Amino acid sequence: MAIRMWNHLSTTDFLEVDRDKTLVLMPLGATEQHGPHLPVGTDHLLVEEVLRRIKPRLDDIEALLLPTLWCTKSNEHVAFPGSLYLQAETMMAMVHDITAAISRSGFKRLVIMNWHGGNSDLLSALTRDIRQRSQLLTFLIDIVYIFMGPTSEQAGVAQGVDIHAGRYETGMMLAAYPNLVKPGPYQDIGSDLKRGRLADSFAGCRYVLPEGGPVRVGWETTDLTSDGVIGNPAGSNAAEGEQNLEEMVERVEAMLREIATFEFRS
Ligand SMILES: [Zn+2]
Numbered sequence: 001m002a003i004r005m006w007n008h009l010s011t012t013d014f015l016e017v018d019r020d021k022t023l024v025l026m027p028l029g030a031t032e033q034h035g036p037h038l039p040v041g042t043d044h045l046l047v048e049e050v051l052r053r054i055k056p057r058l059d060d061i062e063a064l065l066l067p068t069l070w071c072t073k074s075n076e077h078v079a080f081p082g083s084l085y086l087q088a089e090t091m092m093a094m095v096h097d098i099t100a101a102i103s104r105s106g107f108k109r110l111v112i113m114n115w116h117g118g119n120s121d122l123l124s125a126l127t128r129d130i131r132q133r134s135q136l137l138t139f140l141i142d143i144v145y146i147f148m149g150p151t152s153e154q155a156g157v158a159q160g161v162d163i164h165a166g167r168y169e170t171g172m173m174l175a176a177y178p179n180l181v182k183p184g185p186y187q188d189i190g191s192d193l194k195r196g197r198l199a200d201s202f203a204g205c206r207y208v209l210p211e212g213g214p215v216r217v218g219w220e221t222t223d224l225t226s227d228g229v230i231g232n233p234a235g236s237n238a239a240e241g242e243q244n245l246e247e248m249v250e251r252v253e254a255m256l257r258e259i260a261t262f263e264f265r266s
Helices: 042-058 088-104 117-134 143-148 167-178 196-202 240-260
Strands: 004-006 023-028 063-065 109-114 137-142
Touching: 004 042, 023 042, 023 088, 023 240, 042 063, 042 109, 042 143, 042 240, 088 117, 088 240, 109 117, 109 143, 109 240, 117 137, 117 143, 137 143, 137 240, 143 240, 167 240
Parallel strands: 004 063, 023 063, 023 109, 109 137
Antiparallel strands: none
């Protein structure tokens, strides 16, 4: 037992897999602007880093890992060059087509692992719809929602909003892909609830918040920030990023272990 790569198997190998029990892992990243200092592939690179670290820890669980979906729903970043994105309808159709084929291959359990906030609402709907259309038992680990939401204790810094290319993601990129990160200090970039466009718009708001509040507003990135960073990357460092990554890996590992044995009882 182990986590193996879906696309390393031959078609006859699939016949030997225990397709009732095997978890099919579907990671979603994104290709979208991440400010002046991080590469556009940040979400894709980080979800792959987490999976790379989890793989050796789950030798006792049977799973197949699909290639990461690299182009998803990133239309909030449309104003910034390098951002690539699918319309919501396209993405939902694509995920339905892929999961229907997974079901046709005989598998029963699907775990969606998401690193891009723009996908979260669609994936919540898809988690139920895939179950109904393709009869897969579906689970969603919305990594970005769990670890990067404004109420997350892991946000790394008490600034209220650190949801995109801020201290949390920058630290993890410095730990995992230092050669792809422009060197700091990152003093004058970003926007959070204390400075920049975010502070200007949301000062005094109790209910209307960009993320996590009782009232949500349909923002585009340019509403919140001029340079693409929603948060404050000042102070980011590799040691903190490494610690955040390891904590995330530990918790996602525990989630996958629970998923592996979960059954609805009748
Ligand atoms: Zn990101």
